[in-house]
Amino acid sequence: xxxxxxxxxCVAGLLAFTAACGSGEGGGNESGETALTYLVFExxxxxxxxxxxxxxxATAQTPGVKINKIVAPSTDRDGYAKQLQQSGxxxxxxxxxxxxxxxxxxxxxxxxxxxIDANFLLPSxxxxxxxxxxxxxxxxxxxxxxxxxxxxxxxxxxxxxxxWAEFLDACAKLKAKGINxxxxxxxxxxxxxxxxxxxxxxxxxGKNKNWLQNRYADKVKFADQDVVAxxxxxxxxxxxxxxxxxxxxxxxxxxxxxxxxxxxxxxxMGSWFLGSVPKDTADNFGSFPWxxxxxxxxxxxxxxGSMAISAKAKDTAxxxxxxxxxxxxxxxxxxxxxxxxxxxxxxxxxxxxxxxxVTQVFKDSYAYxxxxxxxxxxxxxxxxxxxxxxxxxDAFYAAAQALFTKDxxxxxxxxxxxxxxxxxx
Amino acid sequence: xxxxxSGERGLALLAALALVLYLVFLVLPLLLSLRSSFTNENxxxxxxxxxxxANYTEMAGDDQLRASLTFTxxxxxxxxxxxxxxxVAFAILLNRTSLSYRVMRTVAFLxxxxxxxxxxxxxxxxxxxxxxxxxxxxxxGILDEPYPWLGSPNAALFSIGVVVTWVMTGFTTVVYLAAxxxxxxxLHDMASLDGVRGTQRxxxxxxxxxxxxxxxxxTISLITVLKLYDIITVLTGGGPANSTQSTALYIVKLAFTxxxxxxxxxxxxxxxxxxxVVALTITSALRRREISL
Numbered sequence: 001x002x003x004x005x006x007x008x009x010c011v012a013g014l015l016a017f018t019a020a021c022g023s024g025e026g027g028g029n030e031s032g033e034t035a036l037t038y039l040v041f042e043x044x045x046x047x048x049x050x051x052x053x054x055x056x057x058a059t060a061q062t063p064g065v066k067i068n069k070i071v072a073p074s075t076d077r078d079g080y081a082k083q084l085q086q087s088g089x090x091x092x093x094x095x096x097x098x099x100x101x102x103x104x105x106x107x108x109x110x111x112x113x114x115x116i117d118a119n120f121l122l123p124s125x126x127x128x129x130x131x132x133x134x135x136x137x138x139x140x141x142x143x144x145x146x147x148x149x150x151x152x153x154x155x156x157x158x159x160x161x162x163x164w165a166e167f168l169d170a171c172a173k174l175k176a177k178g179i180n181x182x183x184x185x186x187x188x189x190x191x192x193x194x195x196x197x198x199x200x201x202x203x204x205x206g207k208n209k210n211w212l213q214n215r216y217a218d219k220v221k222f223a224d225q226d227v228v229a230x231x232x233x234x235x236x237x238x239x240x241x242x243x244x245x246x247x248x249x250x251x252x253x254x255x256x257x258x259x260x261x262x263x264x265x266x267x268x269m270g271s272w273f274l275g276s277v278p279k280d281t282a283d284n285f286g287s288f289p290w291x292x293x294x295x296x297x298x299x300x301x302x303x304x305g306s307m308a309i310s311a312k313a314k315d316t317a318x319x320x321x322x323x324x325x326x327x328x329x330x331x332x333x334x335x336x337x338x339x340x341x342x343x344x345x346x347x348x349x350x351x352x353x354x355x356x357x358v359t360q361v362f363k364d365s366y367a368y369x370x371x372x373x374x375x376x377x378x379x380x381x382x383x384x385x386x387x388x389x390x391x392x393x394d395a396f397y398a399a400a401q402a403l404f405t406k407d408x409x410x411x412x413x414x415x416x417x418x419x420x421x422x423x424x425x
Numbered sequence: 426x427x428x429x430x431s432g433e434r435g436l437a438l439l440a441a442l443a444l445v446l447y448l449v450f451l452v453l454p455l456l457l458s459l460r461s462s463f464t465n466e467n468x469x470x471x472x473x474x475x476x477x478x479a480n481y482t483e484m485a486g487d488d489q490l491r492a493s494l495t496f497t498x499x500x501x502x503x504x505x506x507x508x509x510x511x512x513v514a515f516a517i518l519l520n521r522t523s524l525s526y527r528v529m530r531t532v533a534f535l536x537x538x539x540x541x542x543x544x545x546x547x548x549x550x551x552x553x554x555x556x557x558x559x560x561x562x563x564x565x566g567i568l569d570e571p572y573p574w575l576g577s578p579n580a581a582l583f584s585i586g587v588v589v590t591w592v593m594t595g596f597t598t599v600v601y602l603a604a605x606x607x608x609x610x611x612l613h614d615m616a617s618l619d620g621v622r623g624t625q626r627x628x629x630x631x632x633x634x635x636x637x638x639x640x641x642x643x644t645i646s647l648i649t650v651l652k653l654y655d656i657i658t659v660l661t662g663g664g665p666a667n668s669t670q671s672t673a674l675y676i677v678k679l680a681f682t683x684x685x686x687x688x689x690x691x692x693x694x695x696x697x698x699x700x701x702v703v704a705l706t707i708t709s710a711l712r713r714r715e716i717s718l
Contacts, residue, residue: 082468082469082681082684083681085469086468102469104469104470105468105469105470107469187553187554187576187664187665188662189662192664192665244554245570245573246571246573246576247576248573248576248664248665249553249554249574249575249577250576251549251553251554254554254555390469390683390684391679391682391683391684391685393682394678394682394683397664398664398667399666402665402667404665404666405577405578405665405666415488422685423683
């Protein structure tokens, strides 16, 4: 029979071991520096070297700070940040997260508004109830329609379509020529949803910028006739055979390759695609906004940005200083512009100031950011007050995939309303 | 005498350590999850309240849950049947002692050794739209255009079934091989003398004596597939349109995408109960079969 002291010793030892493993406190070190944890994510273009270099540059401008980099296991920073929060290891700084997911729990500290107003072209692009948790250093258009000029010419299309009717006409001409009109990386849910993001942003938000706020106030619904009519346009594209029949089996990465190698004529995608346009054939690609019935330009806009600060960071003032230094470093933005198609939003800077080499299609796409046009918060991508409630993106993606095979648009929209109801409870 | 005492103490220490680990890493999380299932716990909200059985009653009207359970059960039973039939067949084929057969046994078990994530990535390159399978089938003229093996609900269910069966067959083969090798050779010799051969010998001698192996193999196959997460996550992510969303994947999405930890815990309890009921029912039925044989 086991003796009590022995058992107690085992338990105590195990607890001590567990405590030692889990100890993340103690922000300082022997040299008096404040150690801050910084959650980043790696992609082929934003690799380990990019993050290490950018951290070193910002640290040099923030004396007394030492950064401990945490790399998210996938590009889902929000999901990983939530797991870290669950285990009591919420990072001090978090790159490119969706603040609305975390602000409700009081986990984030807003940036100094004066600094934000002084440095960025659209200071409120990311604002949540008047506070800015991520400096709006760059922006994206989600989606734009990219097109292959040669395939358009082959099909006898002389200009990029502006109206929905012209768009359908272009699709019909391409299909008649045996060219797949629209590329869709439908195996990846976010990519599958691109046409739907374009349609709802253009047809619904373009006519009523407050639609998402009204949805939060329960004044409008996805199952309303105008939304169902708009989403039915997606079904028209599917049933007309304007997507590849097997598009739901095409991975996002493969969809880029298929489009850039001329397998399809058009590609609705976020402007980050601009980073994947092959340099040697870049002049063969153009872009246009998702077409509307009237031909009016609607730009589904997303304010991107750098890092959020944990409200419980070991030293929030130093964390903010680090965040500011990182955000204004043009070298960081250079990499984001060239490889991720990010549109820079720092005041008083032109593309030349970043020392970037960009394609003509990038310049043409970026022009929509500076123009005085109808910018709306791209549904499902906005990180400000128009962000969708947690979990609704998944439902939105699922609806986009379901509508590829199902005719019941109203039913799918009702499901979204049900998911919304659950999400905001 | 002293040696005996110290030996017992060492064993007791090991047993205590195992018990503590079991309590801390299995029983305690289970109890915490059970408690959480009666709350509206959300890691990103300041307050989490006790809400009684609300999560459990919500499950009755949850279409996504129903769809995920249906998918999980179809996959579990389909894979269990296929993997066990194939396992018996491979075990009989590989029940030889020569070196080449021993090598083939190792190869057969390989899928079971590989990480589910690696298996799924390998199969993804085979099954994706422009993957190896479509390329091969189009080259030899069977297909005119790529078939969406992962891009339509039914094809994706079938494809996942094939991949999981491939993985599980390695395990079932080894179990049935062990069971085959425990059958006394004398029985086969006596059967031969009595003129019992081929399928009759399999039906009368081999199959009944494989019963203990069948119990283990079927039960473990079922439980493994009921809680399947990794392969599905990599292969389809639960898509298209959630049609291949296993219950385990749904639980993770509820907890870490929708932030509904309380509800996710309730669904986890349901999956636990379901797995227990299915496993106990199947095990007791197979055990009864063992005794009757």
